[in-house]
Amino acid sequence: MPKSFKDTTDNLRNILDDLDKKREYEFHFNSATGADITSRFGDVENIQYHNDESLTVTCIDGKRKGVASTNNLSSESIKLTIEKSQSIASFLESDKYQGLASNNLINQLDIDCGIYFPKEFTTEQLIDLTIECEKTALNYDKRINNSEGSEYGYSQSNNLLLNSHGAAGSYSSTSYTLSCVVIAEEKGLKERDYAYTTRRNFERTDNAKSIGELSAKKVISRLGAKSVSTRKCPIILTPELSVGLFSSFLSAINGNNIYKKNSFLSNYLNKKVFANHINIFEKPNIEEGLGTKPFDGEGVVTYEKPIIESGVLSTFMLDTYSANHLNSKSTGNSGYTNIIIESSNTLNNDIVSSINDGILVTEMMGSGANILTGDYSRGAFGYLIEKGKITHPITNFTIASNMIDMFSNIIELGSDYYENSKVKCGSVLIDNMTVGGN
Amino acid sequence: MNIIKEHIFPNNHLGIDKIESIVSESSGSSIDLSDLYIQYTTVESWSCEDGIVKNGSQHIDSGYGIRAISNEKTGFSYGNNFDFDEIIKAAKLSKSIVKSNISQSLNLKEYTDFKKLYISESPLTSVSDNSKVDFLKEMNRYIKNKDKRVQQVIINLSASHDSVFVANSLGTYSFDDRPLVRFNVMVILKSGDRVERGSAGGGGRYSYVNLLETKRPFELADEAIRIADVNLSSKPCKAGNTTVVLGSGWPGVLLHEAVGHGLEGDFNRKKTSNFSDLIGQSVASELCTVIDDGTISDRRGSLSIDDEGTPTAKNTLIENGVLKGYMQDLMNAKLMNVKPTGNGRRESYAHLPMPRMTNTYMLGGSSNAEEIIDSVKDGIYAVNFSGGQVDITSGQFVFTASEAYKIESGKIKNSIKGMTLIGNGPDVLKKVSMVADDMKLDDGVGTCGKEGQSVPVGVGQPTLKIDDITVGGTEV
Numbered sequence: 083m084p085k086s087f088k089d090t091t092d093n094l095r096n097i098l099d100d101l102d103k104k105r106e107y108e109f110h111f112n113s114a115t116g117a118d119i120t121s122r123f124g125d126v127e128n129i130q131y132h133n134d135e136s137l138t139v140t141c142i143d144g145k146r147k148g149v150a151s152t153n154n155l156s157s158e159s160i161k162l163t164i165e166k167s168q169s170i171a172s173f174l175e176s177d178k179y180q181g182l183a184s185n186n187l188i189n190q191l192d193i194d195c196g197i198y199f200p201k202e203f204t205t206e207q208l209i210d211l212t213i214e215c216e217k218t219a220l221n222y223d224k225r226i227n228n229s230e231g232s233e234y235g236y237s238q239s240n241n242l243l244l245n246s247h248g249a250a251g252s253y254s255s256t257s258y259t260l261s262c263v264v265i266a267e268e269k270g271l272k273e274r275d276y277a278y279t280t281r282r283n284f285e286r287t288d289n290a291k292s293i294g295e296l297s298a299k300k301v302i303s304r305l306g307a308k309s310v311s312t313r314k315c316p317i318i319l320t321p322e323l324s325v326g327l328f329s330s331f332l333s334a335i336n337g338n339n340i341y342k343k344n345s346f347l348s349n350y351l352n353k354k355v356f357a358n359h360i361n362i363f364e365k366p367n368i369e370e371g372l373g374t375k376p377f378d379g380e381g382v383v384t385y386e387k388p389i390i391e392s393g394v395l396s397t398f399m400l401d402t403y404s405a406n407h408l409n410s411k412s413t414g415n416s417g418y419t420n421i422i423i424e425s426s427n428t429l430n431n432d433i434v435s436s437i438n439d440g441i442l443v444t445e446m447m448g449s450g451a452n453i454l455t456g457d458y459s460r461g462a463f464g465y466l467i468e469k470g471k472i473t474h475p476i477t478n479f480t481i482a483s484n485m486i487d488m489f490s491n492i493i494e495l496g497s498d499y500y501e502n503s504k505v506k507c508g509s510v511l512i513d514n515m516t517v518g519g520n
Numbered sequence: 521m522n523i524i525k526e527h528i529f530p531n532n533h534l535g536i537d538k539i540e541s542i543v544s545e546s547s548g549s550s551i552d553l554s555d556l557y558i559q560y561t562t563v564e565s566w567s568c569e570d571g572i573v574k575n576g577s578q579h580i581d582s583g584y585g586i587r588a589i590s591n592e593k594t595g596f597s598y599g600n601n602f603d604f605d606e607i608i609k610a611a612k613l614s615k616s617i618v619k620s621n622i623s624q625s626l627n628l629k630e631y632t633d634f635k636k637l638y639i640s641e642s643p644l645t646s647v648s649d650n651s652k653v654d655f656l657k658e659m660n661r662y663i664k665n666k667d668k669r670v671q672q673v674i675i676n677l678s679a680s681h682d683s684v685f686v687a688n689s690l691g692t693y694s695f696d697d698r699p700l701v702r703f704n705v706m707v708i709l710k711s712g713d714r715v716e717r718g719s720a721g722g723g724g725r726y727s728y729v730n731l732l733e734t735k736r737p738f739e740l741a742d743e744a745i746r747i748a749d750v751n752l753s754s755k756p757c758k759a760g761n762t763t764v765v766l767g768s769g770w771p772g773v774l775l776h777e778a779v780g781h782g783l784e785g786d787f788n789r790k791k792t793s794n795f796s797d798l799i800g801q802s803v804a805s806e807l808c809t810v811i812d813d814g815t816i817s818d819r820r821g822s823l824s825i826d827d828e829g830t831p832t833a834k835n836t837l838i839e840n841g842v843l844k845g846y847m848q849d850l851m852n853a854k855l856m857n858v859k860p861t862g863n864g865r866r867e868s869y870a871h872l873p874m875p876r877m878t879n880t881y882m883l884g885g886s887s888n889a890e891e892i893i894d895s896v897k898d899g900i901y902a903v904n905f906s907g908g909q910v911d912i913t914s915g916q917f918v919f920t921a922s923e924a925y926k927i928e929s930g931k932i933k934n935s936i937k938g939m940t941l942i943g944n945g946p947d948v949l950k951k952v953s954m955v956a957d958d959m960k961l962d963d964g965v966g967t968c969g970k971e972g973q974s975v976p977v978g979v980g981q982p983t984l985k986i987d988d989i990t991v992g993g994t995e996v
Contacts, residue, residue: 122592122790129617130872131597131610136581149577153600163580170576173649175657177574205616228792265792265913272794274913312760314996342569342672343715344708448918449907450940450992454708454717457938459757459992461909461918477916480759480940480992518759518940518992 084254087113087240090155091191091252094137097160098244105168106182108140108245108380116237119205121212122229123220129205132237141167142182146174179406186414188243188251188377195376196369197255199283200238208234211260211290218294219264223302228265230274232294235259236284249381257372258284262297268305275301280502282370300444303465307477310466310519316440316493317481317515318433318467321500323446324510328362328423330451330458330485331355332505335395337404337415339453346456346486347395355395356489359426362390364399366419373504379416387413389421393490423507427494433509435470436494441517442467443481456485480518488512521640522695523560523683528582532602539687540628542604546588546611547689549622553850554588554615555688555828556607559869564644565678568656571664576649585869586610589851590618598870624689631692634831637817637824638725640697642681646727652677655732663707663741669752670745671715672708679728686829688850694829699725700820700976702965705741709748718748719922722963724818740963747904747923754937757924757993763899764941764986765892765927769960770904772979776880776968777910778917778945779810783837783845784970785852785863785875787912794915794946795843803843804949807885807984810838812847814862814878820964821879821978823865828873832862837880841949847875867973877968881980885955889983892954894930900939900991901925901932915945940992948986956983 094109101107113135120128137160138151148170152163216232236259242252261278277296279288319327331347339345347355356362366384368374377383380402388396399415400408429436445463452458459482465472483491496509529535539556546554560582567575583600584607595617597610656675663673679701687693702723708715720743722736731737766774779795787793795803804810814832816822823832828850836844848856849864852875865876893901904923910916919941926933961980968977 125593126617127592128594128872129596131613132870133597133599134870135600147574147576149575151577151579153581153583159580166578170578170649173653174576175573175653177570177572180574228790230790230792272792272913274792274911312996344672447909447911447916447942448920448940449909450918450920450938452938454715455937457994459920459938459940459994461916461940461942461992463916477914478942478944478990480918480942480990482757482759482938482940482992482994484994516759516992516994516996518942518990520761520990 084240091242094242094244098246106142106246108182110138111242112136112239114237114239116235118233118235119208119212120231120233121209121216122231124213124217126209127231137163139163139167141171142180143168143171145176145178145180146171147180148174179403181402181406182245182247183249183380183382183402183412184247185411186383187247187249188381188383189248191250191252193251193253193376195253195367195374197282197371197374199256201284215260215262215290215294218291219262219298222295222298223266225266225268225302225305226264226298227267230263232262243377243381245381251377251381253376256282258287260287260290260293262294264297264301266301266305273301273304275304278502280372282372286370304475307475310476310479310517312519313517314514315517316437316511316513318440318442319510319512320444321496321498321508323443324507325500325503325505326446327510328421328505328507330453332399332418332421334453335398337398337400337408340398341404341407345453350395351398353395354393356390356393357492358393360390360393360492361388361424363388363422364419365422368420371420371504373418373420375419378414382412382414382416384414384419419504421505423495425495428497429494430497433494433496433511434467434472437467437511438470440467441465441476442472451485458483458485458488478519482516482518522697524558524685525695528558528560528602534602534604536628538604539693540626542607542611543628543687543689544623544626545608546586546615547624547626548615550590550618551588551615551689552590552854553689555686556584556586557827557869558584558685560683561680562642562644563680565676566652566656567674567676568660569674571660573653573656581868583869586614587872588614588617592855593617594872596872626689626691628687628691628693631694631829634825637815637822639699639727641699641727643679643699643701643727644681646729647732659737659741662738663745667709667745669709669711670707671710674706676704678702686827688829692829694825696825699727701726701728701731703731703737703740705744707744707748709752711752714752716748716751718744718746718751720744720747721965724820724964725822726818750923750935751937754935756995757936757939757991758995759991759993761988761990763896764989764991765896765899765901766981766984766986767901767903768956768958768981768983770962770979771902772881772962772981773905773908773966774919775810775882775981776877776977776979777908778948780877780880781910782912782915782945783847785846785848785856788846789852789856793912798843799845801843802841803946804838804841805952806841807952807955808838808841808949809883810880811836811883812863812877812880816879819879819961819978820966820976823878826862826864827866828864830860830862830864832878835861847877849873849875865975867975871973874970876970876975877977879961879978879980881959881961882982884957884959884982887954887956889956889958892956892983892985893927893932895954895985896927897929899927900936901927902941910945917945918942938993942990942992948989951987951989952984953987954985958982
């Protein structure tokens with residue numbers, strides 16, 4: 083743990099100890115340092131150095147909750163922030179469900195959870211990586227004639243949570259990300275695509291050449307896209323897009339959407355949501371996991387649990403407030419950690435060859451996933467599959483269904499697990515989607 | 521009151537002489553432009569849910585960002601410790617992007633000769649915290665009494681006050697104070713087995729008084745209930761190509777996505793936009809004239825000066841279908857050898873400026889809305905959208921409607937649900953076949969995201985007809 087973080091921790095613990103005992107408080111402190119470096123056409127374009135910190139104070143006065151935050155950690159500013167949280171609470175109305183987390187609280191500072199891999203760099207080293215990455219992409223094919231560059235970003239973050247009920251937890255983490263965005267042109271039509279890698283540990287990031295090459299392959303394969311006729315057919319979502327679909331599911335079982343009846347899954351606890359072969363778990367303690375967290379946003383210890391068992395929803399994801407509303411207990415889900423999607427119908431070979439006619443969707447656009455009704459309607463880019471083979475790229479179409487139907491129409495998953503997200507899953511094959519085109 | 525001038529400068533012993541030293545330190549022989557941006561922002565939010573005014577928060581963020589530009593390169597560093605030596609260190613770090621040892625010695629002059637488009641005072645203190653809570657309670661009662669089918673109401677009132685200071689190596693510095701107020705209502709109605717949502721909101725750069733002491737919040741509440749009610753009887757939408765009539769006002773978000781982003785200077789300098797190198801050419805139907813105007817008083821997307829100190833302007837982007845110009849910040853204007861247009865914006869001191877929209881709208885035409893609907897045999901009338909996205913390279917855009925209707929034989933019929941519009945910006949603009957005379961700006965709720973930075977914007981347009989566009993839905 084960096085020394086300045088230790089000093090801040092000691093200081094905030096002392097301040098919390100000295101505060102009045104008739105109200106309750108939660109302190110959440112975050113700090114991060116890092117840099118982003120972009121190169122374009124073989125030369126460095128941007129260097130940005132980051133240095134952020136912020137303190138959020140929550141005050142519970144009776145059953146009233148006030149929140150105030152500041153990015154200035156001077157004693158005077160911390161004092162004013164605490165006073166503001168008290169003042170806001172005093173104006174609000176009483177809400178019987180309000181309260182700080184009080185069960186299963188973290189009580190360990192400087193936790194080593196396997197996500198902190200600090201590394202010293204020179205700026206030149208990172209510039210060289212971005213140049214190598216972009217160069218590989220630009221040299222891949224003559225049709226790649228423009229670039230938005232390659233970017234390397236790293237950050238070291240520290241996270242501290244304290245509350246009046248005795249929660250005290252902190253940990254540090256690192257992340258390293260390399261990306262490349264290139265543009266290809268054919269017959270006057272331009273396409274863009276990208277590739278990236280993000281890891282906790284610098285040593286585990288995909289190498290610069292492979293990211294450059296992947297971005298190049300992706301953009302070239304988009305050239306010459308045709309339109310597609312309106313139809314109902316099976317679609318395959320790439321692992322990256324599957325993450326988005328499962329994220330909508332996670333949002334729909336978030337306790338705050340459940341108690342407000344703001345979710346199409348409000349009445350689905352212990353009922354079937356997915357096809358039988360689907361199992362979903364939360365695993366908070368994976369070494370180097372992008373979602374790994376020893377405690378949640380309120381200081382409740384996170385724990386491993388099934389979410390979907392043989393297609394059936396076994397739990398909502400609750401924080402203290404939504405748990406109080408639902409007469410239940412926090413599941414350590416003020417936020418979520420690593421989510422693993424598994425299926426007994428997992429294909430190890432190419433998922434495309436498992437269907438006759440359909441569409442491989444590689445990009446979706448727009449915000450058409452409605453958590454209230456489950457209605458799903460989004461713009462897409464992809465590839466037409468005929469007789470188990472990809473024939474050509476297709477553009478300017480939409481895919482639509484309802485998420486309830488989509489979840490139960492999942493036929494199989496690929497084993498091509500996506501490593502760049504805290505939601506870990508492979509490609510998903512979904513039957514009977516409506517494709518809107520010409 | 522500008523908090524930077526009144527508090528940050530005196531408390532940290534920063535006089536203009538010190539500011540001159542900082543900007544001088546970040547400038548030099550191979551630096552084309554350097555600037556120092558200081559910001560102090562206070563944001564508050566109050567909300568009522570489940571009939572209880574239960575959430576209140578205030579956030580204060582302050583800091584400085586220092587940038588050095590050399591040709592196409594930018595070095596950038598920021599921090600929140602206003603100690604002079606710390607800022608000098610940041611200036612050196614920013615300048616380290618190029619090897620340039622000779623610093624300039626600059627004299628800065630205050631630039632004040634711009635039109636103030638809004639009040640300087642903080643909206644947060646324009647009414648008491650008690651009145652904000654009472655207002656939310658009253659709105660909640662109003663909505664609950666208005667319709668028995670109301671299952672959930674969320675009402676939010678928020679405001680921010682942004683004090684900014686910008687000084688650059690061109691020799692000037694300026695102060696600006698930016699108020700921003702916003703009110704939002706979301707209702708969920710339940711009828712039988714169906715639940716549907718309706719939202720509405722409004723706001724601008726003014727005091728809470730301009731909103732709270734008017735009928736506007738009640739009108740917005742009625743509007744949210746109306747939209748949810750319309751959606752309760754909505755039917756699935758048929759996928760395929762059809763004629764679409766877009767309503768006036770907020771549907772201008774389509775213009776923002778489909779055209780606006782592609783006309784931002786950075787994308788055109790890098791030639792990654794599908795509008796690159798098309799100045800003087802026809803990019804839209806002759807009926808289309810598109811403006812970006814940052815100078816409208818009190819509007820959410822307006823700024824007296826942009827985040828680089830350039831006064832905002834009323835810029836014509838497309839005139840009668842012909843591309844006239846791009847939106848520029850200082851860096852891209854210099855590299856493209858054109859004048860800056862007052863579109864250099866940034867989310868905060870911790871972000872780099874780039875060309876961004878302000879209030880973007882299409883001018884009215886000569887048709888009227890009724891005759892446009894009348895002219896459609898079979899199509900869709902889309903009145904509200906919940907969001908959109910664009911790929912500026914291919915021009916591909918996507919929008920999701922939150923209120924839309926079927927049109928049959930010139931008559932508006934049942935409402936439809938889950939409708940997505942997909943198209944290509946320039947293609948679609950060429951298919952605009954009728955434009956009405958009812959140009960309207962939106963209610964003041966737009967937020968635009970680009971490269972991870974959010975800024976408040978405005979949109980607007982008249983009712984218009986697009987002849988052939990792809991619509992997504994669940995029916996075949």
